[in-house]
Amino acid sequence: MKNFDYLEPKTVSEACKLLHRHGGAAKVFAGGAHLTILMKQGLLQPEALVNIKKIAALRGIAFDAKKGLTLGALVTHREIETSTLVQEKFPVLCAAEKEVANIRVRNMGTVGGNLASGEPLTDLAQIFIALDGKVKIGGPKRSRSIPVAELFVDFYTTSLAEDEILTHVVLPPLPPRSGIEYIRFSSSSVVDKPTAGVAVRVTLAPGKESCKTARIVLGCVGPTPVRARQAESLLGGKKITPELLAEAAGVASQECSPTSDLRGSEPYKRAIVRTLVKRAALKAYERALGH
Amino acid sequence: MSGAGASAKVMKKTISLRVNGVQRSLEVEPRTMLLDMVREQLGLTGAKLGCDMQVCGACTLLLDGKPVSACSVLAVDADGAAVQTIEGLGDKYGLHPLQEAFMEFGALQCGYCTSGFVLTAKALLDECPKPSDEQIRDYLAGNFCRCGCYQEIMQAIKAVSGKA
Numbered sequence: 239m240k241n242f243d244y245l246e247p248k249t250v251s252e253a254c255k256l257l258h259r260h261g262g263a264a265k266v267f268a269g270g271a272h273l274t275i276l277m278k279q280g281l282l283q284p285e286a287l288v289n290i291k292k293i294a295a296l297r298g299i300a301f302d303a304k305k306g307l308t309l310g311a312l313v314t315h316r317e318i319e320t321s322t323l324v325q326e327k328f329p330v331l332c333a334a335e336k337e338v339a340n341i342r343v344r345n346m347g348t349v350g351g352n353l354a355s356g357e358p359l360t361d362l363a364q365i366f367i368a369l370d371g372k373v374k375i376g377g378p379k380r381s382r383s384i385p386v387a388e389l390f391v392d393f394y395t396t397s398l399a400e401d402e403i404l405t406h407v408v409l410p411p412l413p414p415r416s417g418i419e420y421i422r423f424s425s426s427s428v429v430d431k432p433t434a435g436v437a438v439r440v441t442l443a444p445g446k447e448s449c450k451t452a453r454i455v456l457g458c459v460g461p462t463p464v465r466a467r468q469a470e471s472l473l474g475g476k477k478i479t480p481e482l483l484a485e486a487a488g489v490a491s492q493e494c495s496p497t498s499d500l501r502g503s504e505p506y507k508r509a510i511v512r513t514l515v516k517r518a519a520l521k522a523y524e525r526a527l528g529h
Numbered sequence: 530m531s532g533a534g535a536s537a538k539v540m541k542k543t544i545s546l547r548v549n550g551v552q553r554s555l556e557v558e559p560r561t562m563l564l565d566m567v568r569e570q571l572g573l574t575g576a577k578l579g580c581d582m583q584v585c586g587a588c589t590l591l592l593d594g595k596p597v598s599a600c601s602v603l604a605v606d607a608d609g610a611a612v613q614t615i616e617g618l619g620d621k622y623g624l625h626p627l628q629e630a631f632m633e634f635g636a637l638q639c640g641y642c643t644s645g646f647v648l649t650a651k652a653l654l655d656e657c658p659k660p661s662d663e664q665i666r667d668y669l670a671g672n673f674c675r676c677g678c679y680q681e682i683m684q685a686i687k688a689v690s691g692k693a
Binding site: 343 | 542562581582583584586592602667670
């Protein structure tokens with residue numbers, strides 16, 4: 239691996255200024271779970287690493303009844319997995335984290351790094367998007383907040399500027415009469431990256447007779463996680479039945495762009511997506527009913 | 530812009546950390562991995578390089594008590610931390626109960642993965658003294674034994690759990 243400067247700012251603005259000064263030749267370093275591999279393989283050769291782990295403001299998990307759950311960028315996968323607060327507010331996240339990579343990666347890898355890497359074969363983004371989550375981004379001059387979905391541009395490419403840092407993930411409280419489920423499927427070992435990962439959120443209308451809003455988010459089957467908007471609109475305003483969910487799942491399986499690779503062929507992955515959407519939607523619906 | 534220009538003037542960093550309970554101060558390059566530092570600068574060669582991509586678990590060390598892939602942790606990132614290697618597990622009176630149990634149940638053949646398994650099992654038992662079979666399997670799912678001693682490893686860990 240090529241050598242690099244190792245910089246340790248104490249604040250977000252200091253970190254952003256360092257990134258700005260290096261004009262894209264520096265990389266943000268947090269858990270390093272993703273970055274060190276790319277650097278060892280020579281795919282990334284940054285001039286400097288800006289270690290943000292000394293920035294206390296990026297740590298911690300907090301819940302506010304209005305704002306919802308805030309995850310600092312430095313929160314590790316394992317912290318989410320074992321947090322009693324997350325278990326209480328968004329148990330779907332704890333369940334998903336149990337299946338992320340292995341215990342060592344979960345101990346090092348951070349939620350900020352997971353999103354900012356733009357790695358498509360991952361889990362959390364789908365759930366965050368299904369929850370209408372936002373990311374807060376710090377920059378040298380100002381900070382901003384965008385929907386999680388708008389962070390992702392292409393394979394390993396995000397909308398973060400060279401001198402910006404993802405600082406927090408904010409998940410609004412689940413609306414009343416809502417249920418969410420995430421299912422990931424691995425075609426090889428359980429610790430492999432997912433072949434597909436699907437998050438579905440169902441929010442029912444008052445009276446619970448029909449679906450008010452649905453979010454169907456497909457991950458690992460394209461350059462970025464993607465919402466299956468046609469399938470979502472198919473559910474909107476309708477009474478949920480197994481037949482309707484099967485139809486929506488079929489539509490969703492055509493709203494992604496999987497590639498054939500070692501984890502499965504394109505048709506295989508579409509079939510997996512169809513099955514996962516059907517199962518996740520049914521579970522989300524049951525939860526929304528309060529079962 | 531390549532890193533080449535930067536590498537000529539990259540300064541070594543002095544880091545201080547506790548290794549097996551002993552405070553150490555070491556000079557490392559920013560690119561030095563924790564595994565290389567521990568093996569080459571400290572001569573603690575129990576942890577092995579396997580896949581070099583955080584999958585196999587042969588390089589497992591405990592960083593502040595938690596299992597990490599030392600092949601992919603920057604040594605500078607361990608500044609201020611406590612590192613536990615297999616060499617520090619026993620004491621002057623003998624081996625750690627997990628090490629004894631691994632021998633008793635024949636939970637190894639070639640031994641390449643063993644230090645990773647034992648350290649990961651120690652972290653598990655520190656967190657959860659009486660894990661269920663499922664908890665043991667989940668926690669150790671990221672450690673690979675290509676000799677296939679998984680049954681014996683389970684037996685060894687179960688024999689120790691609750692006694693520690």
